[in-house]
Amino acid sequence: MTQANTVSVWDPLVRVFHWSLAGAFFMAYISAEEWLNVHTTAGYLVISIVVGRLLWGFIGTSHARFRDFVVGPRKTLTYIKSMVSRRHPRFLGHNPAGAVMILALLFSLAVTASLGMIMLGIEEQSGPLAGWVSAMGWHDDDIAEELHEFFANLTLFLVIFHIASALLESWFHRENLVKAMLTGRKPETTTEQ
Numbered sequence: 001m002t003q004a005n006t007v008s009v010w011d012p013l014v015r016v017f018h019w020s021l022a023g024a025f026f027m028a029y030i031s032a033e034e035w036l037n038v039h040t041t042a043g044y045l046v047i048s049i050v051v052g053r054l055l056w057g058f059i060g061t062s063h064a065r066f067r068d069f070v071v072g073p074r075k076t077l078t079y080i081k082s083m084v085s086r087r088h089p090r091f092l093g094h095n096p097a098g099a100v101m102i103l104a105l106l107f108s109l110a111v112t113a114s115l116g117m118i119m120l121g122i123e124e125q126s127g128p129l130a131g132w133v134s135a136m137g138w139h140d141d142d143i144a145e146e147l148h149e150f151f152a153n154l155t156l157f158l159v160i161f162h163i164a165s166a167l168l169e170s171w172f173h174r175e176n177l178v179k180a181m182l183t184g185r186k187p188e189t190t191t192e193q
Helices: 012-030 036-059 073-084 096-124 130-136 142-173 177-183
Strands: 006-008 185-187
Touching: 012 036, 012 096, 012 142, 012 177, 036 096, 073 096, 096 130, 096 142, 142 177, 177 185
Parallel strands: none
Antiparallel strands: 006 185
16 A cells, blocks of 8 residues: 555654553553562653643644544444444544543553552652642552552553454454554545544
């Protein structure tokens, strides 16, 4: 497929957010038990990227904006039903099911990182939430730790589901979505509704 047969869909910032977030989460996840400094730095990077992506979702390029792909429950359920019957349309940008995944990942990552900062405030009396944690009188981090671990594992599950879904969608529509997220370009033909 030549460059002429493709159209620019995802801008460089969307792609940088996507791959940086994947790398930062992976680094945070594997360093959780052994390397607190690496884990903390990766966690700060995760929350920074999430905040950046949320902002870009409102002010970014057309396919980066949430209003381009977040369509509401009724249209999302209709799309998911069409997926089950294998008659779902191809979207140039993110499809409605992908929108749900993006929102779920951003939420899960934000909660995971926030709980990590709460734990850091309790255990190390440091980090951006240390003063708030101290003012709240929190001294026991057991609940925060359990929730942090739960949301980290939920995020890992969502990532695995996201990868599997992207591969399945690539196969179904005969396009390479991983390559598209690297290059920002997709085939221009679409049945978007």
